[in-house]
Amino acid sequence: MVDVSVLENPITLIDMILKTGQYKMAYKISDDCIACGACEPECPTDSITAGDPIYVIDPETCIDCGACADVCPVDAPKPE
Ligand code: SF4
Numbered sequence: 001m002v003d004v005s006v007l008e009n010p011i012t013l014i015d016m017i018l019k020t021g022q023y024k025m026a027y028k029i030s031d032d033c034i035a036c037g038a039c040e041p042e043c044p045t046d047s048i049t050a051g052d053p054i055y056v057i058d059p060e061t062c063i064d065c066g067a068c069a070d071v072c073p074v075d076a077p078k079p080e
């Protein structure tokens with residue numbers, strides 16, 4: 001007889017992570033950034049701001065969509 005609770009637990013854990021947002025991924029802009037600003041308006045959560053000297057992503061609000069990486073001319077935003 002299969003213990004169904006064992007099968008259900010991993011699903012419950014994944015569901016909890018998705019709902020709470022814990023352990024979610026974020027993008028990070030590398031030193032390759034040339035501060036062109038192309039990524040900033042593309043971010044759906046306004047997570048990108050001009051830093052000094054490179055642009056930076058707020059990992060708390062980044063939803064890991066990859067839109068910034070799609071427009072970056074030097075492929076600076078990378079998933080962490
Ligand atoms: S991955 Fe998406 S949400 Fe995160 S900084 Fe880039 S555009 Fe914004």
Ligand code: SF4
Pocket residue numbers: 029032033034035036037038039040055068071072073074075076077
């Ligand atoms: S698009 Fe790329 S090079 Fe331009 S500011 Fe964003 S991360 Fe930097």
